Amino acid sequence: MNPLRSSQWFGKKGKDGFIYRAWMKNQGFPPDEFKDKPVIGICNTWSELTPCNAHFRELAESVKRGVLQAGGFPLEFPVMSLGETLIKPTAMLYRNLASMDVEESIRANPLDGVVLLCGCDKTTPSLVMGACSVDLPALVVSGGAMLTGKFRGRDIATSDVWRLTDGLRSAQVTEEEMNEAEAGMCRSRGHCAVMGTASSMASMVEALGLSLPENAAIPAADARRKVLAQLSGRRIVEMVREDLRLSQVLTREAFENAIRVNAAIGGSSNVVVHLLAIAGRIGVPLELADFDRLSQKIPLLANLQPSGQYYMEDLYYAGGLPAVMKELLPHLHTQALTVNGRTVAENVARFSSLDPDVIAPLDRPFNPLSGIIVLKGNLCEDGAVVKPSAASPHLLQHTGKAVVFENIDDYKARIDDPALVVDANSILVLKSVGPKGYPGMPEVGNMGLPKKLLAEGITDMVRISDGRMSGTAFGTVVLHVSPESAVGGTLALVREGDTIALDIPARTLNLLVSPEELAARRAAWTPAPAEYTRGYVKMYLDHVGQAHTGADFDFLVGGSGAAVLKDSH
Ligand code: FES
Numbered sequence: 001m002n003p004l005r006s007s008q009w010f011g012k013k014g015k016d017g018f019i020y021r022a023w024m025k026n027q028g029f030p031p032d033e034f035k036d037k038p039v040i041g042i043c044n045t046w047s048e049l050t051p052c053n054a055h056f057r058e059l060a061e062s063v064k065r066g067v068l069q070a071g072g073f074p075l076e077f078p079v080m081s082l083g084e085t086l087i088k089p090t091a092m093l094y095r096n097l098a099s100m101d102v103e104e105s106i107r108a109n110p111l112d113g114v115v116l117l118c119g120c121d122k123t124t125p126s127l128v129m130g131a132c133s134v135d136l137p138a139l140v141v142s143g144g145a146m147l148t149g150k151f152r153g154r155d156i157a158t159s160d161v162w163r164l165t166d167g168l169r170s171a172q173v174t175e176e177e178m179n180e181a182e183a184g185m186c187r188s189r190g191h192c193a194v195m196g197t198a199s200s201m202a203s204m205v206e207a208l209g210l211s212l213p214e215n216a217a218i219p220a221a222d223a224r225r226k227v228l229a230q231l232s233g234r235r236i237v238e239m240v241r242e243d244l245r246l247s248q249v250l251t252r253e254a255f256e257n258a259i260r261v262n263a264a265i266g267g268s269s270n271v272v273v274h275l276l277a278i279a280g281r282i283g284v285p286l287e288l289a290d291f292d293r294l295s296q297k298i299p300l301l302a303n304l305q306p307s308g309q310y311y312m313e314d315l316y317y318a319g320g321l322p323a324v325m326k327e328l329l330p331h332l333h334t335q336a337l338t339v340n341g342r343t344v345a346e347n348v349a350r351f352s353s354l355d356p357d358v359i360a361p362l363d364r365p366f367n368p369l370s371g372i373i374v375l376k377g378n379l380c381e382d383g384a385v386v387k388p389s390a391a392s393p394h395l396l397q398h399t400g401k402a403v404v405f406e407n408i409d410d411y412k413a414r415i416d417d418p419a420l421v422v423d424a425n426s427i428l429v430l431k432s433v434g435p436k437g438y439p440g441m442p443e444v445g446n447m448g449l450p451k452k453l454l455a456e457g458i459t460d461m462v463r464i465s466d467g468r469m470s471g472t473a474f475g476t477v478v479l480h481v482s483p484e485s486a487v488g489g490t491l492a493l494v495r496e497g498d499t500i501a502l503d504i505p506a507r508t509l510n511l512l513v514s515p516e517e518l519a520a521r522r523a524a525w526t527p528a529p530a531e532y533t534r535g536y537v538k539m540y541l542d543h544v545g546q547a548h549t550g551a552d553f554d555f556l557v558g559g560s561g562a563a564v565l566k567d568s569h
Pocket residue numbers: 052083084085119120121158191192196198
């Protein structure tokens with residue numbers, strides 16, 4: 001084994017070694033802890049402000065136990081934690097900030113390997129992005145999903161938030177029922193219990209080969225989640241000894257596997273921006289069009305909300321992600337290496353679907369339509385995405401008149417106005433919710449329908465924006481329109497009553513306005529005055545990229561490696 005990176009701290013003689021060890025000894029470590037033991041950082045996103053990750057101190061203890069068993073020296077450290085539900089204006093605004101925290105914390109400290117404790121949506125991409133830019137041996141332990149919620153004798157989880165709130169607005173659900181549902185939905189530790197973004201990200205890391213098998217679906221409350229954490233602690237020590245780095249696992253093949261698995265599970269559209277950003281950090285060429293091309297032949301195998309019926313708990317009992325990947329093997333790079341040192345094929349060999357209702361066989365898929373479709377047209381010159389499995393069949397090809405909201409405040413002020421000129425054929429257009437526009441590209445793309453149409457029983461309409469939507473949401477929703485309206489994309493030029501043509505099978509999205517008229521509108525367009533002139537958000541606005549590239553900062557793309565920096569004294 002090469003000399004440990006951490007020996008450049010703890011192995012030093014004289015003043016520097018004294019300083020590096022002496023202060024650590026206030027935690028009660030005997031001298032031999034500092035001798036030739038791989039130092040394993042446990043990068044913890046525990047926070048009571050991130051409810052989905054609030055159980056992570058316990059999980060970290062299991063990881064530590066594993067590290068100690070394997071002869072490593074575990075040291076837990078906190079990084080900025082991003083709680084999807086509380087953070088305003090959107091956790092996505094801070095994904096890149098948290099990734100900087102992770103990157104610099106890993107590089108600056110005496111670490112030889114890292115276990116990334118990820119859970120709620122943005123905690124996974126921010127940790128993986130940061131770790132990629134350092135490229136030490138690293139693996140992910142996800143926190144696991146909540147148990148399925150219960151409400152008045154039926155199952156309930158995050159996707160019901162949208163149904164319940166629509167029901168409340170159309171007076172089909174009472175406040176009392178809402179209160180009861182609120183208490184029954186999040187009844188255990190863990191992240192959202194559907195195939196929303198958190199579960200999609202946990203599945204993404206498993207499909208990339210960045211976690212031990214079964215990481216995606218073991219419920220947070222299941223004791224086997226702790227077993228996985230302990231085994232991961234053991235394994236990271238071996239990875240350091242083998243010098244198995246992230247860049248050896250995160251190959252182009254691994255990314256292709258992740259895209260295909262995401263299609264088979266009906267995973268979140270948010271995986272697109274996060275995976276593009278991760279690829280940018282590790283230096284693997286990946287572009288928006290790859291998501292469409294690679295997922296075209298992949299049917300929906302997992303019957304999970306929001307695209308299907310069941311919950312993450314059910315996925316685990318039906319065999320978990322390895323059982324899905326087993327079915328999908330003909331479409332995967334089976335020889336791709338994973339963090340346990342084995343290939344994808346080896347990892348899934350002992351699994352199979354235990355319930356064809358939850359994990360369908362490849363030749364009898366739950367839905368032939370899946371994945372992410374990338375649209376092109378004059379309304380989205382650099383692309384836009386749609387999740388066909390969450391869309392309504394009758395709206396896949398649709399031409400309608402635009403009802404335009406200039407920003408989220410305009411939308412909130414007018415959507416329920418009885419005088420709003422709108423019908424079921426209208427197309428709702430929301431501007432200024434992209435990376436720079438909001439700022440932070442929030443999950444508002446699945447904007448609620450006008451109250452008066454809900455009352456008529458309308459449950460879906462075509463909606464178009466430069467924002468994202470929650471991975472738990474559904475509907476015929478066109479997202480991530482690029483370039484965004486705030487930088488003068490064609491979306492900025494759409495006016496009330498314009499005709500828009502959406503053709504999902506043909507992969508087109510066009511504003512049916514003459515080129516001359518569009519040119520005139522473009523010439524008259526001016527950007528909104530800057531709202532933020534200092535602080536992190538100013539930096540964000542100056543450096544964030546567009547959605548089709550992953551919305552990372554221009555100066556964060558790539559990595560600076562794991563070289564040890566100058567001594568501190
Ligand atoms: Fe944390 Fe859904 S809010 S995973």
